[in-house]
Amino acid sequence: MELARWSVPRPAVMSIPQDRSDARQTEFERLFDEYNVRIFNYALKMVGDHDRAADIAQDTFIKAYRKLDTLTDATSTRSWIYRIATNTAIDEMRRRRNVVRIGDDEDRPVEQPDGGPGPETQVLSGLLDERINRALLRLKPNHRQCLVLSDVEDMNSQQIGEVMAMSTGAVRVLLCRARGEMRRLLAAEGLVR
Amino acid sequence: MTFRGRHPDELISASLTNDLTPAEGAELDAHLARCETCRATLAAFKAERRILSGMPVSDPPRDLSARVRGGIDSGRLAGPWWRGPRGLVALVASASTVAAAVLAISVLGKLPFSPVGQQSGSPEATLSFAPSSSPSETSAPSANPTTPPLLVSVEPGELGYLSLNGGSLEPSRLSFVNDATGASLELGVVSGQPVAASLSPDGTWLAYITQKGQTGANEVWALSLADGEVTHLGCSLAAPFTDRIAWSPDSLFLAFTVVAVDLGPSAGCQAPSSAVGSVDVWSWEAGQSAPEQLTDTGDAYVASFWPTVSGTPGFPLYISHAASEPWSEFVSLYGVFYDQEPARGVFLPLMSPDGNRALFWSGTMASNGGTWLFSRGGMPHLSGGFWSTGPASPWIGTPLFTDLVPVGGEAFASGDFAWAPDSDQFAFWDGAWTGARQSANGTYPDQRAVYGSSVTGGLLSQGSRTGLDLVDGAWIVDVAISSSNLAITIGLPSAGIGDPPSAYVQIFRDEGGDPRTIGGGAEPPPWQGPAVYGR
Numbered sequence: 001m002e003l004a005r006w007s008v009p010r011p012a013v014m015s016i017p018q019d020r021s022d023a024r025q026t027e028f029e030r031l032f033d034e035y036n037v038r039i040f041n042y043a044l045k046m047v048g049d050h051d052r053a054a055d056i057a058q059d060t061f062i063k064a065y066r067k068l069d070t071l072t073d074a075t076s077t078r079s080w081i082y083r084i085a086t087n088t089a090i091d092e093m094r095r096r097r098n099v100v101r102i103g104d105d106e107d108r109p110v111e112q113p114d115g116g117p118g119p120e121t122q123v124l125s126g127l128l129d130e131r132i133n134r135a136l137l138r139l140k141p142n143h144r145q146c147l148v149l150s151d152v153e154d155m156n157s158q159q160i161g162e163v164m165a166m167s168t169g170a171v172r173v174l175l176c177r178a179r180g181e182m183r184r185l186l187a188a189e190g191l192v193r
Numbered sequence: 194m195t196f197r198g199r200h201p202d203e204l205i206s207a208s209l210t211n212d213l214t215p216a217e218g219a220e221l222d223a224h225l226a227r228c229e230t231c232r233a234t235l236a237a238f239k240a241e242r243r244i245l246s247g248m249p250v251s252d253p254p255r256d257l258s259a260r261v262r263g264g265i266d267s268g269r270l271a272g273p274w275w276r277g278p279r280g281l282v283a284l285v286a287s288a289s290t291v292a293a294a295v296l297a298i299s300v301l302g303k304l305p306f307s308p309v310g311q312q313s314g315s316p317e318a319t320l321s322f323a324p325s326s327s328p329s330e331t332s333a334p335s336a337n338p339t340t341p342p343l344l345v346s347v348e349p350g351e352l353g354y355l356s357l358n359g360g361s362l363e364p365s366r367l368s369f370v371n372d373a374t375g376a377s378l379e380l381g382v383v384s385g386q387p388v389a390a391s392l393s394p395d396g397t398w399l400a401y402i403t404q405k406g407q408t409g410a411n412e413v414w415a416l417s418l419a420d421g422e423v424t425h426l427g428c429s430l431a432a433p434f435t436d437r438i439a440w441s442p443d444s445l446f447l448a449f450t451v452v453a454v455d456l457g458p459s460a461g462c463q464a465p466s467s468a469v470g471s472v473d474v475w476s477w478e479a480g481q482s483a484p485e486q487l488t489d490t491g492d493a494y495v496a497s498f499w500p501t502v503s504g505t506p507g508f509p510l511y512i513s514h515a516a517s518e519p520w521s522e523f524v525s526l527y528g529v530f531y532d533q534e535p536a537r538g539v540f541l542p543l544m545s546p547d548g549n550r551a552l553f554w555s556g557t558m559a560s561n562g563g564t565w566l567f568s569r570g571g572m573p574h575l576s577g578g579f580w581s582t583g584p585a586s587p588w589i590g591t592p593l594f595t596d597l598v599p600v601g602g603e604a605f606a607s608g609d610f611a612w613a614p615d616s617d618q619f620a621f622w623d624g625a626w627t628g629a630r631q632s633a634n635g636t637y638p639d640q641r642a643v644y645g646s647s648v649t650g651g652l653l654s655q656g657s658r659t660g661l662d663l664v665d666g667a668w669i670v671d672v673a674i675s676s677s678n679l680a681i682t683i684g685l686p687s688a689g690i691g692d693p694p695s696a697y698v699q700i701f702r703d704e705g706g707d708p709r710t711i712g713g714g715a716e717p718p719p720w721q722g723p724a725v726y727g728r
Binding site: 032036037040041044045050054057058059061062063065066069087088091129132133136147148150151152154155156157158168172173175176179180182183186187191192 | 203205206207209210211212234237240241242244245248249250251252253254257258260261264265478480481525526527
């Protein structure tokens with residue numbers, strides 16, 4: 001065996017180069033500043049619960065920090081961070097056993113997230129925001145996801161596809177079904193015809 | 194026109210996000226002009242979009258930045274470690290959330306974070322990485338997780354093993370059993386025998402590999418010993434050097450090797466035809482989303498994490514590239530850059546638990562459809578000490594067998610090895626020797642033997658063979674080592690036509706005496722093993 005050179009230095013010399021570390025932190029702080037409110041609100045619309053949304057936002061940024069080296073194209077930052085947030089939210093909901101895989105659009109009963117209001121609350125609540133949230137939380141998770149990305153985050157089909165790992169055509173179909181379902185739910189709340 | 198004769202809801206929906214081609218837009222306009230239903234749909238969709246886009250923006254919690262920072266410092270996430278379906282656990286964790294957040298803020302000596310664009314009066318409205326007094330003082334709630342009780346725990350020194358039950362005509366059900374307590378956990382139906390297992394260092398996860406029926410493929414799984422949930426991580430062609438499962442020392446990450454295989458659309462193992470046969474490393478963040486492909490070179494095998502690295506967050510993962518002259522390099526799953534030179538001529542280094550030494554392969558390799566083997570001079574080696582000082586590379590190692598000499602390049606094609614927790618004892622087994630036997634009785638080296646020794650005890654020789662007495666057709670499935678015991682899983686051929694193969698675990702103790710056996714002899718014959726020791 002030819003092992004002519006000292007190929008692995010002692011571990012004691014291993015460290016994050018300081019200039020790289022500083023640049024990394026600066027980049028991450030910028031990312032956090034720009035997206036923390038949006039990611040928290042995205043998570044909030046996904047799960048309908050402040051504490052759970054905070055956990056998702058927290059984990060999203062921790063993962064983003066770890067994976068910062070994989071972000072090579074600054075123009076894709078938004079899709080990248082929303083994709084991490086989406087996967088984190090999916091994982092969180094999967095642990096609560098009330099969610100389907102991204103892109104899974106098979107017919108199944110509409111699930112009631114455990115963060116949603118109960119029947120008593122529904123009767124007592126007449127506030128507009130609560131009615132919208134209630135309709136949103138009754139959507140299937142992947143419908144909710146693409147609708148929020150489209151209508152709240154103002155993403156087009158291609159951008160949503162990057163976040164949800166779907167083709168543009170599949171996003172269009174999913175989005176159409178989501179709008180139809182949301183229209184029905186909002187109509188039930190008396191908000192649209 | 195794609196929507197003639199029905200209502201083009203998809204185009205109406207896509208028009209809201211400017212996703213229509215000019216032709217689609219023109220056709221939609223024409224349709225809307227004559228269809229009142231679709232005009233109503235468009236109006237409803239627009240109203241719905243206005244409603245959603247007008248939803249109020251909520252403030253994130255004021256301690257979010259402290260929590261993120263604490264999580265980065267501690268390497269822990271919020272979710273899986275303390276928040277679970279058990280209400281009591283969640284309640285305790287919620288209390289610790291508040292306490293830890295308050296503590297973090299007070300230690301940092303600044304006002305809590307407020308998001309950009311909101312009125313707070315805080316002089317510091319950005320995430321800060323200012324040095325903290327200690328990780329524990331600034332930790333997010335998840336940094337001090339309330340560990341949920343495990344459904345089956347394997348304490349240090351205790352042995353756990355997989356147990357497969359079911360006859361030839363019944364579904365095979367897999368369970369995990371603690372040998373000391375008898376506690377067991379049902380894992381469900383699998384299509385083949387388990388052939389490898391690895392307990393996470395914190396004892397909360399068990400990763401294992403099962404055969405996928407008679408397809409020649411394996412499946413990789415992870416079992417949460419906290420809630421019993423089993424996660425399917427992937428499937429791979431069964432090939433030498435691919436059954437190593439590497440846990441990071443902090444139990445956050447799992448790394449494994451996948452040889453891409455296509456078993457058809459219904460089998461759940463379908464790699465693109467262009468990728469079939471490529472070998473790559475995958476990683477999985479325990480309890481998180483689906484595994485991620487870490488390499489795309491088509492020649493990469495997982496080796497092991499380097500367990501102790503002072504002053505650097507995370508733990509480097511060694512991966513090895515199969516080639517005529519194989520080589521190994523560090524990668525990081527922690528977002529940390531390791532400025533290291535690759536280790537040339539080194540394949541599949543297995544770091545000792547103390548991080549000071551490695552067992553590794555050297556030799557010339559050749560490939561045959563996704564199966565890489567040593568074609569010339571393949572020998573396991575022991576590295577030098579990484580903590581010692583001196584001019585020589587630790588990778589200029591010592592052959593593990595002191596009395597074997599490759600003749601004409603004929604040596605081992607493959608094999609496996611493992612460390613004991615003391616970083617001194619180790620074992621080697623399943624060595625496929627391609628040359629002439631080098632003992633008077635013609636049985637050395639023996640692929641059906643386990644050879645054990647220690648760094649301080651003189652490495653391996655013909656006399657290092659354990660006292661296994663195998664029947665014809667038996668083979669070594671896997672080996673686990675504790676500080677004082679050696680647990681060998683032995684596979685047995687099918688007892689008859691239609692009967693599945695069986696396996697048992699034989700445990701050798703340092704103090705001597707007859708080995709103890711788990712399994713064997715039952716009817717129908719169960720498959721017991723592989724085994725793992727608690728760490």
